[in-house]
Amino acid sequence: MSKLNKISAALMLLVWNGSVLHAWSKTIRVGRQFGVINIKEAIRMSAAGDTILVYKGVYREGNIVIDKPLVFKGIDKPVLDGVNKYEVLSVRSPHVVVDGFHIKSSGQSSMQDIAGIRVYNTHHVTVRNNLLDGNFFGIYLQQSKHCVIEDNRLLAYGKAEHLIGNGIHCWKSDSLTISGNRAQGHRDGIYLEFTTNTRVYRNVSHENLRYGLHFMFAHHNTYTFNTFSSNGAGVAVMYTHHVHMQNNTFKDNWGDSAYGILLKEISDSQIENNRFSGNTTGIFMEGASRIQIKKNEFRSNGWALKIQASCMENQVEANNFQGNTFDVATNSSLVLNTFDKNYWDKYEGYDLNKDGVGDVPYRPVSLYSMIVERFPAAMILFRSFMVSLLDRTEKMVPGITPEQLKDTLPAMKPVRL
Amino acid sequence: MISIQNISKQFGKFKVLNNVSFDCGQGQCIALIGPNGSGKTTIIKSILGMVHPDTGSISFEGKDIASDWLYRNHIGYMPQIGRYPENMSIGQVLDMMKDIRKLPDSQIDHELFEAFNIRALLDKRMGTLSGGTRQKVSACLAFMFSSKALILDEPSAGLDPVSSEILREKILAEKKKNKLIIITSHILSELDELITEAVYMQDGSLRFHNSIQQLQKQTGEGKLARAIAAMIRQQDLQAAKGHTAILTAVK
Amino acid sequence: MKKMIKYIIADILRSRIMIAYTLVLLAISFSVFAIEDNPSKGILSLLNIILFIVPLVSIIFSTIYIYNSGEFIELLVSQPLPRKTIWLSMFAGLAISLSLSFLAGAGFAILIYAMSATGLIMIATGILLSFIFVAISFLASVRIRDKAKGIGAAIMLWLYFAMLFDILVLFFLFQFSEYPIEKGMVALTALNPIDLSRVLILLHIDVSAMMGYTGAIFRQFFGTGSGMLIALIIMLVWTVVPLGLSTIRFNNKDL
Numbered sequence: 074m075s076k077l078n079k080i081s082a083a084l085m086l087l088v089w090n091g092s093v094l095h096a097w098s099k100t101i102r103v104g105r106q107f108g109v110i111n112i113k114e115a116i117r118m119s120a121a122g123d124t125i126l127v128y129k130g131v132y133r134e135g136n137i138v139i140d141k142p143l144v145f146k147g148i149d150k151p152v153l154d155g156v157n158k159y160e161v162l163s164v165r166s167p168h169v170v171v172d173g174f175h176i177k178s179s180g181q182s183s184m185q186d187i188a189g190i191r192v193y194n195t196h197h198v199t200v201r202n203n204l205l206d207g208n209f210f211g212i213y214l215q216q217s218k219h220c221v222i223e224d225n226r227l228l229a230y231g232k233a234e235h236l237i238g239n240g241i242h243c244w245k246s247d248s249l250t251i252s253g254n255r256a257q258g259h260r261d262g263i264y265l266e267f268t269t270n271t272r273v274y275r276n277v278s279h280e281n282l283r284y285g286l287h288f289m290f291a292h293h294n295t296y297t298f299n300t301f302s303s304n305g306a307g308v309a310v311m312y313t314h315h316v317h318m319q320n321n322t323f324k325d326n327w328g329d330s331a332y333g334i335l336l337k338e339i340s341d342s343q344i345e346n347n348r349f350s351g352n353t354t355g356i357f358m359e360g361a362s363r364i365q366i367k368k369n370e371f372r373s374n375g376w377a378l379k380i381q382a383s384c385m386e387n388q389v390e391a392n393n394f395q396g397n398t399f400d401v402a403t404n405s406s407l408v409l410n411t412f413d414k415n416y417w418d419k420y421e422g423y424d425l426n427k428d429g430v431g432d433v434p435y436r437p438v439s440l441y442s443m444i445v446e447r448f449p450a451a452m453i454l455f456r457s458f459m460v461s462l463l464d465r466t467e468k469m470v471p472g473i474t475p476e477q478l479k480d481t482l483p484a485m486k487p488v489r490l
Numbered sequence: 491m492i493s494i495q496n497i498s499k500q501f502g503k504f505k506v507l508n509n510v511s512f513d514c515g516q517g518q519c520i521a522l523i524g525p526n527g528s529g530k531t532t533i534i535k536s537i538l539g540m541v542h543p544d545t546g547s548i549s550f551e552g553k554d555i556a557s558d559w560l561y562r563n564h565i566g567y568m569p570q571i572g573r574y575p576e577n578m579s580i581g582q583v584l585d586m587m588k589d590i591r592k593l594p595d596s597q598i599d600h601e602l603f604e605a606f607n608i609r610a611l612l613d614k615r616m617g618t619l620s621g622g623t624r625q626k627v628s629a630c631l632a633f634m635f636s637s638k639a640l641i642l643d644e645p646s647a648g649l650d651p652v653s654s655e656i657l658r659e660k661i662l663a664e665k666k667k668n669k670l671i672i673i674t675s676h677i678l679s680e681l682d683e684l685i686t687e688a689v690y691m692q693d694g695s696l697r698f699h700n701s702i703q704q705l706q707k708q709t710g711e712g713k714l715a716r717a718i719a720a721m722i723r724q725q726d727l728q729a730a731k732g733h734t735a736i737l738t739a740v741k
Numbered sequence: 742m743k744k745m746i747k748y749i750i751a752d753i754l755r756s757r758i759m760i761a762y763t764l765v766l767l768a769i770s771f772s773v774f775a776i777e778d779n780p781s782k783g784i785l786s787l788l789n790i791i792l793f794i795v796p797l798v799s800i801i802f803s804t805i806y807i808y809n810s811g812e813f814i815e816l817l818v819s820q821p822l823p824r825k826t827i828w829l830s831m832f833a834g835l836a837i838s839l840s841l842s843f844l845a846g847a848g849f850a851i852l853i854y855a856m857s858a859t860g861l862i863m864i865a866t867g868i869l870l871s872f873i874f875v876a877i878s879f880l881a882s883v884r885i886r887d888k889a890k891g892i893g894a895a896i897m898l899w900l901y902f903a904m905l906f907d908i909l910v911l912f913f914l915f916q917f918s919e920y921p922i923e924k925g926m927v928a929l930t931a932l933n934p935i936d937l938s939r940v941l942i943l944l945h946i947d948v949s950a951m952m953g954y955t956g957a958i959f960r961q962f963f964g965t966g967s968g969m970l971i972a973l974i975i976m977l978v979w980t981v982v983p984l985g986l987s988t989i990r991f992n993n994k995d996l
Contacts (some may be wrong), residue, residue, distance in 0.1 A: 459907035573812035577755035
């Protein structure tokens with residue numbers, strides 16, 4: 074290796090590692106009023122650490138590949154048009170910033186996952202302030218680490234689940250930050266698979282065809298202050314452990330098999346301070362264990378909680394259950410979960426010593442909800458007079474509903490959250 | 491005018507009418523008498539088409555009534571107990587009946603209506619009326635449509651003496667118009683001078699059907715009540731004789 | 742006939758029970774809509790009450806009315822009228838006045854607060870249920886001579902349709918849960934006008950999402966225009982058949 078090569082390699086390293094060498098980096102402007110009108114040309118001209126400013130205009134350049142550390146910034150939302158054919162932007166280098174573009178009309182394919190912006194096997198990439206409109210996948214990260222996806226707006230117009238990709242799709246990635254994004258009309262708003270140590274916060278995911286948020290085998294992730302509303306099936310969390318879900322809002326996920334959250338094979342997680350309202354089912358749990366469901370508000374859901382027989386050692390504590398059709402449903406008579414200190418608006422007990430805790434336990438599972446779990450067709454008797462009569466009788470003399478499924482310390486007033 | 495032929499009727503095990511036949515002619519005033527449960531009311535109901543006899547037939551002016559309802563245009567009926575929908579006013583009841591009969595106003599007989607002074611009560615609801623007033627309404631309805639035949643079931647029951655007398659006068663007047671009048675009554679004395687024929691029923695069978703003259707001649711009694719009592723005694727005596735005759739014959 | 746029906750209606754509408762019925766419905770429906778800010782929730786709360794009260798009052802009130810009108814009916818029969826006319830006029834009088842009471846009591850509130858397809862269906866089912874249960878009461882009271890027994894039968898019939906039938910449905914479900922019975926359930930609801938009404942209304946409120954696969958089958962069947970038509974026909978059959986049978990019986994009945 075020659076001396077010169079060694080120096081340039083050292084320089085490159087410095088560039089990668091920070092802005093120390095900004096003094097050497099240059100800025101290339103792209104636009105009709107500048108010498109450079111072509112983005113690809115600008116990238117070719119640029120060196121690592123350079124900034125490319127793309128000015129207002131429509132750029133139809135097929136697939137644009139960023140293969141060196143660049144700040145790639147749009148001024149006045151220039152349009153990068155994939156003309157329904159190409160993956161619009163491919164990031165194949167670390168330390169890339171993509172900021173301020175309007176990226177639209179990526180190709181659609183059932184064979185490949187074509188995205189508006191795709192980040193390949195790299196790290197420290199930031200995708201920020203972009204509008205992604207009518208792409209198959211919005212932002213796609215694969216095997217990437219320490220990337221930041223923030224404040225993007227993702228819009229798609231999917232007609233059917235198999236005809237559209239996900240909004241933000243992360244696969245085999247780690248330590249990502251996904252925040253302040255808004256995804257709408259995709260298959261899943263935000264999708265994480267084999268993605269770990271990631272923080273997802275302050276995103277809004279609504280009216281997506283399938284799930285607002287979907288993660289599988291994605292451990293040690295934190296989801297906070299997100300809003301998931303009116304998605305085809307709510308939020309699904311599968312085969313994952315150590316998840317923190319806090320201060321999220323799950324609402325209006327209303328449909329035949331829609332859930333606020335669908336938990337499947339989840340363990341050692343916290344669901345705290347969330348709001349579930351207007352969902353067919355607030356939380357559906359299957360094979361879930363050691364989950365703390367604490368200080369959440371369940372309001373006006375069809376079922377607030379559906380706990381299948383395979384769930385154990387879950388704690389449901391200090392939540393508010395208000396205006397739900399069914400508070401808790403289960404298909405098992407074995408109770409392996411604990412309910413404590415929740416507020417149930419259907420509680421009819423009394424509090425003689427005025428300590429704010431009801432003196433008789435509350436049984437949140439109604440007979441009818443048990444029947445429906447076992448014989449779904451019995452739902453046809455929903456709201457019939459006979460059903461309310463059965464429930465009343467069962468409340469007075471429990472025979473079929475699980476004896477141990479009860480809140481022994483029901484709160485008399487809604488819990489302050 | 492009304493011809494009853496061999497009608498029998500059974501309610502469950504109880505035989506209410508047993509092969510009863512008799513004719514009622516125009517211009518007659520017939521008393522239908524007999525103890526409670528003798529079948530008087532059933533006969534009246536059969537004539538009015540409320541009860542369908544098991545066997546036998548009834549004809550009105552020669553036409554079988556079984557398949558017909560128009561003949562009832564010619565019958566005025568005063569029921570024993572007149573109960574009307576509680577919140578209907580007298581005016582509404584009268585209006586409704588007029589609507590059913592469809593008789594021109596000129597042909598409507600308002601005599602009882604005036605005599606009972608129903609006009610003053612037109613807005614009263616039926617539920618608030620006394621039994622006597624309801625009877626007056628029933629009587630009014632029966633006579634209102636100048637029907638050829640009148641069937642009065644215990645007409646004086648519940649009426650005060652004055653109204654009773656008014657009604658009696660009215661019956662007499664109608665009789666003179668050559669109408670057929672059939673009356674059932676417990677109080678035989680009030681039928682005196684009113685009726686021309688008596689039909690006596692017992693245990694669902696016709697005991698006898700005689701004109702008044704015949705009755706009086708046969709029994710020598712002037713008063714209806716006595717004549718009938720005597721007649722029954724005579725018949726019982728004959729039956730007993732016949733019975734002993736048979737018994738002796740058997741011996 | 743028209744005049745007769747008119748006066749019967751006037752009579753019934755002035756009865757104390759009927760006024761109470763209207764006022765109770767009025768109070769309930771307005772308070773339900775006042776408490777529930779969401780009109781479709783109000784409809785849902787009102788649903789139970791209507792499905793409970795309307796059949797009950799319709800069947801009991803008209804049974805009692807028929808028995809109490811015994812003498813009046815006799816008087817009418819003695820008039821030059823075909824019996825069919827009398828019977829059908831009584832039916833029209835009762836069914837129309839019960840429907841009017843329902844309209845004034847509940848329909849009014851529904852129109853004000855929840856003027857929607859669901860609201861209109863609810864009003865329609867309320868009226869149809871009034872007609873059906875009057876027809877059923879006619880069948881019961883024409884077959885049973887004794888008033889006390891007749892009222893007892895009316896109560897039993899109401900109990901059957903309001904509750905016992907649903908218990909039978911549950912039993913049926915338990916017995917045949919291994920089979921694909923969802924379509925059978927559709928047929929089963931046709932056997933009870935109260936259930937049919939309830940399902941029709943639930944399908945139009947979005948709680949149908951909670952009804953899962955069975956709900957989907959029902960929506961497929963009753964959700965379409967032709968399904969609604971079928972439902973309407975079933976309800977009409979429920980009116981016409983008992984009424985027809987009772988008319989035949991009344992035609993041949995000894996009073």
